[in-house]
Structures are given as structure tokens and as C-alpha cells.
Amino acid sequence: MATEDKNRATAAAILPLVGGAANVSSIAHCMTRLRLGLHDRSLVDDEALKAVPAVMGVVEDDTYQIVLGPGTVARVTPEFEQLVEEGRAAVPDPGEAAPSVSAEELAAQGAAMKAARKAKNATPFKLFLRRIANIFVPLIPALIGCGIIAGLNGLLVNLGWLTSVTPALAAMASGFMALIAVFVGYNTAKEFGGTPILGGAVAAIIVFPGVANIEAFGQKLSPGQGGVLGALGAAVLAVYVEKWCRRWVPEALDVLVTPTLTVLVSGLVTIFGLMYVAGEISTAIGTFADWLLSNGGAGAGFVLGGLFLPLVMLGLHQALIPIHTTLIEQQGYTVLLPILAMAGAGQVGAAAAVYFRLPRNESIRRTIKSALPAGLLGVGEPLIYGVSLPLGRPFITACVGGAFGGGFIGLFNQLGDKVGSTAIGPSGWALFPLLDGNHGLGTTAAIYAGGLLVGYFAGFLATYFFGFSKDLLTEFNVSQEPAESTVAATGGPTTPDTPTKEPAGV
Known part of the structure; x- marks a missing residue:
């Protein structure tokens, strides 16, 4: 209570x-x-x-x-x-109460506010990424649940245990992934203003076994060809066809003609065009990811691990979900997620260094203690907005920790030991149940754990020695009660001479 x-x-x-x-x-x-x-x-x-x-x-x-x-x-x-x-x-x-100003004045005020917000946040690129996130983020719970069941099933199969149960676990783990294109099509149509079920119906063509009897571009199609990218393109096309029909089809015929034309036109384009094109793009994504980590694994991992924390801060990391999903469809796991997860390890190491560097600031230390468990499980936002970002330098040194952790895992990928995740969503220690690779679970888990430790230590050392200027250390390393918290629960320094810092561009 x-x-x-x-x-x-x-x-x-x-x-x-x-x-x-x-x-x-x-x-x-x-x-x-x-x-x-x-x-x-x-x-x-x-x-x-x-x-x-x-x-x-x-x-x-x-x-x-x-x-x-x-x-x-x-x-x-x-x-x-x-x-x-x-x-x-x-x-x-308040809209129903007697206004103190005219409706025209209220409308003008609202329009001005809306325009100001659009100028700040509604760039075409950010709107595009936001739509991509809105399509895939609702799928994450199912991806996590099915991914963990897949990992459990793989462990039982390798050990030879519960052989009567493993087929059922395989069905549970694979059912969603087999039909993920349908869910992507449904969410895409919903996000772009069409009828969701029509988007799902068109996307379902991609996973229908009967497409194996159809030839396009001189070759037989295969069920699932194009994957989530094909489903996304098919559903977007269906939305535009549906909107065209709504404008031109008489209302009396709309209920019959519009859905029929939507599925027919977009379905034909999907079968004889989009599936092939999206399949080639999906293959190229997988090939490039393998090439990148096989030839420049350490360097690529260093860059990816170091840059991911700013993407999380800006909310742009969700744009990577289609790439992760495509890799999981093709290879059974995404090799990018374990590398990107090292950004959280660098953040944890940086927070620990801040804790030791500010022994007299109970407010910041209290915030770190409350947010650190979430950080260890891969949820870094409380530490980002509550500790490192408001302090400035520790955010940069946290990125350094993530870079070294990413470089560590990237190096092993380059040496032939792939480390991947069967689902997306968790990171940190929560990612262990989802790990998979090409050399067994023990090796994969050991490499990932090594990356976490490298990220922790690199983030800690970089922050401890380079995370504070003398002035910053003097300013924050003072005894402060909760009411005078500098970072703590406020999410930013609030001393009279130090205004709260907001993350730029968020």
C-alpha cells in the first residue's frame, strides 16, 4: 500500500x-x-x-x-x-468554458505554438525515424519473449534434455518470426493513415507458402523473401492505393471496390517487384554487416559502441530496429546489438567513477545508486539524464567506455567468433538469455561478458581521470541535501549559479 x-x-x-x-x-x-x-x-x-x-x-x-x-x-x-x-x-x-479571449485569438496562439514546435522537432528526417520507431517498437515485447524461448530451446537441444518439449518450444519461438511481416504491414498501414488490416493482408502475401510457385525476374520467389522491408514497402503502397480509391470510388461502391483494388494492385506490385527488390536489399544488409565485422571488426565496433549513446539520447536508436530485425530473419541473430549494448557498459563505468569522485555529494551518489541497477540491465536513460549528461564530460567519457567495449566484441567478430542476439530490446546483463553465435553459447557468453567488463573499466578510468575539470570537481564535490540537489532527482544541476542543462537537439 x-x-x-x-x-x-x-x-x-x-x-x-x-x-x-x-x-x-x-x-x-x-x-x-x-x-x-x-x-x-x-x-x-x-x-x-x-x-x-x-x-x-x-x-x-x-x-x-x-x-x-x-x-x-x-x-x-x-x-x-x-x-x-x-x-x-x-x-x-477549458475549451467549453467562457473564454477570456476570442476563439480567433486562441486559434492563432495554438497555431503559433504548433509552428514553433514543428520548426524544432518536425524535420523530415526525424519524422521519418519517428514513424519507423512507431511501426517496430510495439513488436519488441514479442521479439523479446520469443527470443528468450528460442535461446532456452537451443540450450535444451544442445544438452539433449526434454526432447519431448523442445519441438513445442521451437514452435512458440518461431511462430511470431514466421509471421512478423504481417504485423509490420498492419502497423505500417496504421502509422501512415490507412486501414491496418489491409496493410496486414498485403504483407501476408510475402510469407504465404504459395509464392514459391510464382516466377519473377527470371527466378522463383521464396516465402518470406524481402522480409520486414518488403512488408513495410507493400503496406505503404497499400495505403496510397487505398487513399486514391477513397477519393475516386463512389461511396455506394466503396465498401466493395476499395479493399479489392487495394489488395489487388498493391499485391501484384509486391509479388512482381517489391519482394525481389526488398530481398536484394535485405541480402545486401546482411552481407555488409558480415563484411564490416569480418574485415574491420575492432574499428567498426569501436565506432559503433562509441556513437550509440548519443543516438539513445536523441531517440534515434530505434531507427536501427528494421536492420536488427532483418539480420535476425536472415541469420537467426543480429551481430550489431551486442556491440551497441557496450554503450550501456561505458555509461555504468562512468557513473561508478562519478560516485567515487564526488564522495561528499550525497544527492548525486543517491541518484547513481538508484539508477545503477537499471543501467546494469541495459536501461541507460536514468543515468544519462540523471548523471552523466548534466555533468557534461562524464557523458563523453561514457561514450569512450562504450567504444572500447564495442571494439573488444568487434575484434572477436573479426577473428571469426560471432556474437549475436536472437531478439532486440534488452542489453546489459539482460541480454545474456538472448545471446547466440557460431561457436556455442559458452564462447559467445564469455566474449560478451568480456566486452561488458572492458566497457565498465574503460568508462570508469576515462571518467575518473578525465571526466572532471578542477572547477567542476570543486563545484559538485560538496555536501548537498536533497532540496539542494545538483543532479540527483532533478535530472540536472540546479544550483543558483548553474542552470539546468538540457540535451541539445532532443
């Missing part, structure tokens, strides 16, 4: 600081963030929000995102939703 009261208290503290229930248009959450759609961004009190004990930072993107950390966000969100519902029931919607 005490935990429920704590979560409700956190939700109650956040609600008035985002403008109250009437200002909230949508509520969602991911692994670490409470994501809010807001009517009026100017009503948000950023500094007061960062001072709420459970809040580790805030990020403004297409939604207003409050970083609460894993576990906490899943428990606070339902309480927040309930408070919003109660607030809306008790207080009339």
Missing part, C-alpha cells in the same frame, strides 16, 4: 506541473518515460518538474517526456491516468 501511495503521490506532484488534467491530451509510456501530449506547452513548469524526487529528467520531442526510470514509470502511469480522469470530471474542459 505504501508503494501505491508513493506512486500516486508522484503522479499527483507531476499533474499540476504539466498544466493540470485539462492540458493533457494523451498519455503513454515506454520503458523509462511518461509520454504526454499537451494542449499548451507553455503551462509546463520544467524546473519544478525536475525537482520532483522521482523525476530524473525531461525531454521534449513530439510528446513531452518525463524520465521516471524502469518499473517506476509503469506504476506511476496508471495513477496519473486516473488523476487525469478525475480532474476532467471535476473541472470543465
Whole structure:
């Protein structure tokens, strides 16, 4: 009960600081963030929000995102939703009350705010990446669950245990991956404004066994050819065909003609064009990934591991999901994820160094102790927004740790020991159940564990010796109570002479 009261208290503290229930248009959450759609961004009190004990930072993107950390966000969100519902029931919607300004003035104000936000966040590139993420992120829970079952099944098969059960486990692990194109098509059509089930219907053509009897570009097609990339392209095409039909087909015939033409036209293009093209692209992705790590594994791993943390900070890492998924479809695992996971190891090492370098700053040390378990399991955002990014240099030295860890795993890939993951989502120690490779689970796990240790030590040493200037060390290495927290729960320094730093471009 005490935990429920704590979560409700956190939700109650956040609600008035985002403008109250009437200002909230949508509520969602991911692994670490409470994501809010807001009517009026100017009503948000950023500094007061960062001072709420459970809040580790805030990020403004297409939604207003409050970083609460894993576990906490899943428990606070339902309480927040309930408070919003109660607030809306008790207080009339401001749009229905007698306004103090004219409707034209309110519309002009809203248009100006919308334009300002678009100028900041709605670049074509970011909108494209956001759509890609919206298509694939909902699939991650199934990818994780099926991936872990696949790993368990592989272990049992190698040991020769429970032979009567392993076929059932194989079916559970493989069923989703066999039909993942259908789910991608469904989500793609939904994201691009079409009828989701039509997108799924067209994408289902790709995995239908009967396509093996069809010849295109002088060769027989194979079920699954083109994979998720083909499904994505087919569903996008279906959306455009459907929208064209909605404009030109008479309403009386719409229910019959529109879905028929949508499936027929986009289906024919998929069979006699997209499947072949997407198949070639998918093959090229797999070939390039193998070539990159076979010929420049250490260098490639160093670069990828070092750059991934900034991608996480900017939310751009989700654009890699189609590449991971394509590699899993082709090879059974993605060799990129274990390398990218080293960024989290560098972050953990950097946080540990900050803990030892600031022995008198109880606020920062308390934040590190609370966020470190999540960091060890691969959820790095609490440490990013609560510790390293606001301090500046430790964020850079954390990237250095990730680079060395990535270089370590990349080197073994170059030497012929592939380290991959059968699913996407987890990293850190949570990735062990999903590991796979070409030289057995023991070797794969040992290499990955070695990479984590290298990332920890490199991030720690780089931060301990190079993460603080003399002025920064003097400023932060002082005894501070929670109310005067510099980083701690605020997500950024809030001393009078040090304004809170926001991550650039987020």
C-alpha cells in the first residue's frame, strides 16, 4: 500500500506541473518515460518538474517526456491516468468554458505554438525515424519473449534434455518470426493513415507458402523473401492505393471496390517487384554487416559502441530496429546489438567513477545508486539524464567506455567468433538469455561478458581521470541535501549559479 501511495503521490506532484488534467491530451509510456501530449506547452513548469524526487529528467520531442526510470514509470502511469480522469470530471474542459479571449485569438496562439514546435522537432528526417520507431517498437515485447524461448530451446537441444518439449518450444519461438511481416504491414498501414488490416493482408502475401510457385525476374520467389522491408514497402503502397480509391470510388461502391483494388494492385506490385527488390536489399544488409565485422571488426565496433549513446539520447536508436530485425530473419541473430549494448557498459563505468569522485555529494551518489541497477540491465536513460549528461564530460567519457567495449566484441567478430542476439530490446546483463553465435553459447557468453567488463573499466578510468575539470570537481564535490540537489532527482544541476542543462537537439 505504501508503494501505491508513493506512486500516486508522484503522479499527483507531476499533474499540476504539466498544466493540470485539462492540458493533457494523451498519455503513454515506454520503458523509462511518461509520454504526454499537451494542449499548451507553455503551462509546463520544467524546473519544478525536475525537482520532483522521482523525476530524473525531461525531454521534449513530439510528446513531452518525463524520465521516471524502469518499473517506476509503469506504476506511476496508471495513477496519473486516473488523476487525469478525475480532474476532467471535476473541472470543465477549458475549451467549453467562457473564454477570456476570442476563439480567433486562441486559434492563432495554438497555431503559433504548433509552428514553433514543428520548426524544432518536425524535420523530415526525424519524422521519418519517428514513424519507423512507431511501426517496430510495439513488436519488441514479442521479439523479446520469443527470443528468450528460442535461446532456452537451443540450450535444451544442445544438452539433449526434454526432447519431448523442445519441438513445442521451437514452435512458440518461431511462430511470431514466421509471421512478423504481417504485423509490420498492419502497423505500417496504421502509422501512415490507412486501414491496418489491409496493410496486414498485403504483407501476408510475402510469407504465404504459395509464392514459391510464382516466377519473377527470371527466378522463383521464396516465402518470406524481402522480409520486414518488403512488408513495410507493400503496406505503404497499400495505403496510397487505398487513399486514391477513397477519393475516386463512389461511396455506394466503396465498401466493395476499395479493399479489392487495394489488395489487388498493391499485391501484384509486391509479388512482381517489391519482394525481389526488398530481398536484394535485405541480402545486401546482411552481407555488409558480415563484411564490416569480418574485415574491420575492432574499428567498426569501436565506432559503433562509441556513437550509440548519443543516438539513445536523441531517440534515434530505434531507427536501427528494421536492420536488427532483418539480420535476425536472415541469420537467426543480429551481430550489431551486442556491440551497441557496450554503450550501456561505458555509461555504468562512468557513473561508478562519478560516485567515487564526488564522495561528499550525497544527492548525486543517491541518484547513481538508484539508477545503477537499471543501467546494469541495459536501461541507460536514468543515468544519462540523471548523471552523466548534466555533468557534461562524464557523458563523453561514457561514450569512450562504450567504444572500447564495442571494439573488444568487434575484434572477436573479426577473428571469426560471432556474437549475436536472437531478439532486440534488452542489453546489459539482460541480454545474456538472448545471446547466440557460431561457436556455442559458452564462447559467445564469455566474449560478451568480456566486452561488458572492458566497457565498465574503460568508462570508469576515462571518467575518473578525465571526466572532471578542477572547477567542476570543486563545484559538485560538496555536501548537498536533497532540496539542494545538483543532479540527483532533478535530472540536472540546479544550483543558483548553474542552470539546468538540457540535451541539445532532443
